[in-house]
């Protein structure tokens with residue numbers, strides 16, 4: 160069943176953001192009532208219990224499910240890569256798209272391990288965005304088109320959606336977005352990405368500083384910063400987050416790049432990421448800062464810094480575990496186990 164139609168204008172996207180559906184409070188209450196009756200001291204499953212309630216809230220049903228799980232990897236090319244901000248050449252973006260199709264990449268194996276359906280969605284990888292140190296990365300029509308790619312890609316029947324990216328140079332775009340949205344110092348937001356040396360890292364931070372100095376004064380709002388500093392794959396992630404919200408599909412975001420793309424929505428419309436979890440804390444230092452700004456706690460902390468939705472898909476194991484406990488455990492009454500001691 161599909162139900163989303165392309166957004167005709169950026170104004171339409173703004174309107175959607177201003178009227179996003181909220182959580183299903185009856186489903187939350189039902190999950191919490193069952194959790195309280197299950198065979199464990201109340202709250203003893205910690206965040207697993209919270210995850211069951213979160214899933215139910217945003218799926219709009221109790222009990223929640225975690226059977227049909229998808230991962231979308233959006234891929235795009237960045238003009239800023241020509242500045243030498245990555246340890247790898249821009250051609251890797253295109254080459255990795257081919258590798259995803261062959262099943263050779265890390266994300267292919269993680270999806271197989273977790274029972275997740277993978278879709279790789281290229282956004283004109285042969286045509287880099289403009290170098291944002293000299294001009295806005297995208298025109299308004301390009302931003303709208305990329306948002307729509309993500310928005311419509313999220314239009315599927317799923318219990319959970321993992322979002323990630325591929326795009327050489329996009330850890331620079333992520334740093335510029337984070338710096339543009341949350342201020343601080345460019346050096347705090349720029350990290351090694353694919354593994355640049357100290358000299359290149361200093362140059363990358365300078366690129367981030369120059370880009371934000373150029374674009375922030377002119378930007379009309381957070382979405383306009385995404386147009387100026389983002390890439391097509393990052394805009395597609397933002398579009399997919401909104402599409403999933405409308406389809407009542409909870410989302411797991413991947414690392415630094417995916418979280419920076421989604422952060423645009425949080426700044427534009429507080430609460431816009433309430434149906435999202437962050438799958439892991441990336442080893443990219445800016446991700447920790449960004450999570451603090453967003454007040455989001457990652458599900459895992461595995462020292463990963465890959466992208467490709469890898470951290471989001473790995474975290475699916477945790478969400479599945481939450482649902483298995485919620486559905487499969489007996490209640491005290493069913494098991495005939497004694498409740499708390501009197502007066503304890």
Ligand SMILES: Cc1cc2ncn([C@H]3O[C@H](COP(=O)(O)O)[C@@H](O)[C@H]3O)c2cc1C
Nearest residue numbers: 245247324325326327328329330352353466
């Ligand atoms: C072989 C290879 C596979 C990857 N898969 C994801 N990325 C990751 O690295 C890129 C960001 O780092 P930077 O900003 O330093 O270019 C993105 O494409 C991201 O998805 C990869 C990078 C490489 C080299």
Ligand SMILES: O=C(O)c1cccnc1
Nearest residue numbers: 414415416441464465466
């Ligand atoms: O956390 C990420 O998204 C990330 C980190 C390094 C390189 N590419 C992506």
